[in-house]
């Protein structure tokens with residue numbers, strides 16, 4: 001084999017909820033250490049795609065491989081092993097609101113890896129510092145933080161176990177432009193430091209340009225364009241053009257009206 | 259006609275899916291209760307929440323039930339000059355029936371509702387998905403500690419309720435109905451058998467299991483934001499209350515049925 005095994009490989013993945021088809025044949029490979037961003041309108045199934053890879057949802061058909069290992073249909077115990085490779089920043093943060101901030105960040109270390117609380121706490125404080133939060137914020141509860149701080153805590157939790165693969169689901173949505181850029185920088189920095197493979201979702205083009213090596217566009221259950229981030233402005237695809245310029249007129253709105 | 263048949267068919271299928279899902283949930287939950295690893299910290303926290311913090315409401319329910327039992331049976335039994343049976347009636351009713359059933363219903367309202375709301379909120383805010391991605395099984399972390407704590411703590415609560423209820427009867431008997439204190443106490447012990455208390459505590463353990471099971475189950479499968487969580491909370495309490503009454507009959511028949 002001359003080409004190395006991709007870190008993540010999706011082949012012909014289908015997922016529907018009842019009669020509603022969400023993913024209709026997704027093919028995507030992400031190489032080790034690469035950062036791929038998936039763009040697409042709201043409700044097109046971007047989060048569903050990530051959840052299928054994580055095994056939170058089960059696709060009806062198709063194959064998903066992580067490091068060459070098939071992960072569709074693993075038992076919950078085998079799944080726990082595969083999960084150790086992953087970190088995930090959820091769209092809504094999904095912080096545990098009954099736990100303090102530092103316990104949230106240290107969760108994967110304490111529960112997942114069985115580390116002692118004192119040591120996990122030190123690492124958590126260190127990770128909080130990496131995302132620009134003071135050690136004192138570690139003793140607060142998530143509800144006491146602003147939206148931007150919650151995103152940063154989620155980011156710290158996603159990277160706390162130094163995962164090989166990190167998923168970011170709309171990391172900048174709902175933040176002001178400056179905070180969004182701070183988060184983008186943090187994502188780039190964290191991925192570089194960990195040498196991690198990243199798969200992100202966004203509909204914020206500034207964010208996509210900043211963190212992506214490659215960009216893929218999801219539309220109607222398929223990836224209609226995949227290419228290097230620098231080529232996004234000359235994709236030659238009218239759907240992509242309409243999306244990145246945020247125009248109301250174009251093939252996408254015509255489809256909606258039809 | 260075909261519409262009617264289709265509707266009946268749909269309801270029947272819905273019922274089957276529901277029972278199937280509940281059975282699978284119960285089996286998985288129980289397997290995690292008995293299989294290591296355990297979370298002593300979480301079990302202890304739930305035991306305190308269920309056992310200790312339910313004491314006031316269970317105690318109040320028990321004392322007034324004991325008091326009204328003494329009063330009712332006195333005035334009722336006076337019609338055929340059987341007032342002497344008051345102490346016996348109070349202690350048998352409390353230990354066999356009212357202690358477990360009333361404590362069970364009160365705890366269902368308190369604990370069942372809060373479990374469904376908490377787990378339901380965790381479901382709709384993706385905290386349960388986050389647990390999985392942090393290599394932690396939600397059954398092990400959320401469901402098993404609650405079910406174990408409920409099954410262990412309800413007998414303890416009911417034992418306290420029995421004692422307080424009998425004490426309530428004693429107060430009314432001695433201070434209102436002018437029984438001799440020593441006579442009342444000896445009448446209380448005279449016809450009480452170990453099986454009366456044991457059957458009541460067995461009921462309590464089963465009720466504790468049912469309450470926490472329904473709380474966790476309804477929360478775990480809730481969907482659709484705040485409204486879904488509200489529905490899950492109501493369902494948890496109503497289904498637990500009905501199951502308590504049904505199982506109360508079944509267990510009574512098993513212990514005392516001819």
Ligand SMILES: Nc1ncnc2c1ncn2[C@@H]1O[C@H](COP(=O)(O)OP(=O)(O)O)[C@@H](O)[C@H]1O
Nearest residue numbers: 017022040041042043044045046047048049201
């Ligand atoms: N668990 C679920 N059950 C039913 N439908 C779902 C579920 N999750 C997502 N969907 C539907 O799938 C579609 C895609 O959702 P999602 O992936 O969250 O979109 P987005 O691209 O904005 O992240 C939506 O129409 C949503 O209603």
Ligand SMILES: [Mg+2]
Nearest residue numbers: 046047091169
């Ligand atoms: Mg989404």
